[in-house]
Amino acid sequence: MADANQTIADRIQERLDDLTRAERQLALSILGNYPASGLGPLAALAKGANVSVPTVARMVQKLGYKGYPDFQADLRDELGAMAKGPIAKHETWAGAAPSEHVLNRFTEAVIDNIRNTMAHIDPDEFDEACALVADPDRHVHVVGGRITHTLAEYLFMHLQVIRPNVTHVQSTSNTWPHYLLNAKAGDVFVIFDVRRYENNTLKLAELAFARGAKIVLFTDQWRSPVHRMANVTLTSQIIVPSAWDSATTIMLLAESMISAVQTQNWEDTKDRMQELEGIFDKTRLFRKFT
Amino acid sequence: MADANQTIADRIQERLDDLTRAERQLALSILGNYPASGLGPLAALAKGANVSVPTVARMVQKLGYKGYPDFQADLRDELGAMAKGPIAKHETWAGAAPSEHVLNRFTEAVIDNIRNTMAHIDPDEFDEACALVADPDRHVHVVGGRITHTLAEYLFMHLQVIRPNVTHVQSTSNTWPHYLLNAKAGDVFVIFDVRRYENNTLKLAELAFARGAKIVLFTDQWRSPVHRMANVTLTSQIIVPSAWDSATTIMLLAESMISAVQTQNWEDTKDRMQELEGIFDKTRLFRKFT
DNA sequence: ACAAAATTGTGAAAAATTTATCATCCGCAT
DNA sequence: ATGCGGATGATAAATTTTTCACAATTTTGT
DSSP states (O other), rough: OOOOOOHHHHHHHHHGGGHHEEEEEEEEHHHTTTGGGGOHHHHHHHHHHHHHHHHHHHHHTTTTSSSSSHHHHHHHHHHHHHTSSOOOIIIIOOSSSTTSSSHHHHHHHHHHHHHHHHHOOHHHHHHHHHHHHHHHHHEEEEETTTTTTTHHHHHHHHHHHHSSSSSEEESSTHHHHHHHHHOOTTTOOOOOOEEEEEEEEHHHHHHHHHHTEEEEEEEEOOOOOGGTTEEEEEOOOOOOOSSSSHHHHHHHHHHHHHHHHHHTTHHHHHHHHHHHHHHHHEEEEEOOOO | OTTTTOHHHHHHHHHHGGGGGHHHHHHHHOOOOOOOOGGGOOOHHHHHHHHHHHHHHHEEEEEEESSHHHHHHHHHHHHHHHTTGGOHHHHHHSSOOOSSSHHHHHHHHHHHHHHHHHHHOOHHHHHHHHHHHTTTTTEEEEEOOOOTTTHHHOOOOOOOOOHEEEEEEEESSSHHHHHHHHEEEEEEEEEEEEESSSSSHHHHHHHHHTTOOOOEEETTTTTGGGGGGGGGEEEOOOOOOSSSOOOHHHHHHHHHHHHHHHHTTHHHHOOOOOOOHHHHHHHHHSSSOO
């Protein structure tokens, strides 16, 4: 049966490389909510992992079991042995790394940030921001600073697919005054600004504001001075055990916004995506599979 | 099905008095090694409790289930909820927004991704990757593709502060072959590649590999083909309710790496940061306060 | 670009598990 | 004692689940 002191999850993990694509997809699904999913009927497991029924049967045989019921029996044994100790033991279920490891300390901090951020966000404000960004009649300018320009670009890249009339402005570059020439009342500026807050960004915001543009601000818990001019301020908590701040929570918010905007503009987005796919296929930039 | 916050074990315990002799005998057996025994076949459970098969069927119906499989499903759900641990509990982070709101659905997915990713990562491999990236004798090339170049740039930006000899290569640009000219054995390539995997990235990895460079790969659960050449592969789960994938988990990993590398090189980093601060002060790019 | 090998999925057969039916048993009151 | 009612268990029917054989598809090597 199993080697002593090695869970079935470990063994699956170990043999991940020997598995084929569909099998790996299945394996990850099993590990995904382990061990519950493996204890249900084979068909349910297959469906959950989006693979066919025989793939499951084949994989468990590859793992050395006579059949699926045999595999389940082993899982139950493991569960039985485990139940003697506390089930929620961190190392066993939550992660492979010891709790002192950077990975865990960092992750814990980030999850804490997320929790805090979500607790303070006003969904109506968020929706308002999304509505502004989704409105095809408004030109959207995405603005980032020294650190945040990566986030800005990420948002920009996706918005570009979803809708027309999006530009990316880098406040640290000296070309941004040119962009403002084209800005008119009703345009939207999505501004990323976290500490240390940048003078350029503030100036840009002021000018945009003076021209009657709407401002959506992504900032940290100490709030960029831009927030005085912002129509919507989305505040993220960004503290982590490091000399820098974390951008992860802000990215989560940005991605949520992308998802929301995409849903609102889905009819258009669909067409634009298909077009994009077509272009990619022609340029052979991407591999079709694997 | 079940009352919130009440395990099935609790409910069985509670109704112990309503049960007949054989049923009680069975119930105690279930509770005996809970929940493993309840997840096996009905016949095995009956045998283990020394009762007949129909007794089991009758008891689960008495407990309010439609049949034995229904009972098992509930057990599995409970097990799944328990294994996910306190992080995934919605109440612990869901804030002001209603649970159907994009923000909450998205956040839930991302937290799930994080949990999954951390469960699969081998801390030793992670450490190995960090050691490679931290080694000042090796030149580090950070490589990103169409979507991931923002992540690559983010990592690059921070590494630049932490250590010398870092370059950022964009695999989608046609300048990358030039960078390879300077690459020598022992150099490190940190490559970001998520689906759809890019041919350029793969080519670049192949050439770097041929030149004897070390490869650290950030990829998704379906694993870029680059992983065959990688010394360390860091796999993230990136599924979210959207037409696109999420980069948040990958960013978390990248930030963790930054944090780890920074700690290892702290003496140097400190000096470099101070220098950087000095330059910023001179250029008045940032605001001192507020 | 082609052919061979491998992977994956579909549908039917086989095996198992679960449910239903009914006879038996036990405790209990008359 | 004996007959009654509920509880229990053996067996058969029904359903579900698993396994098997084969076809379609995809990947890999030349």
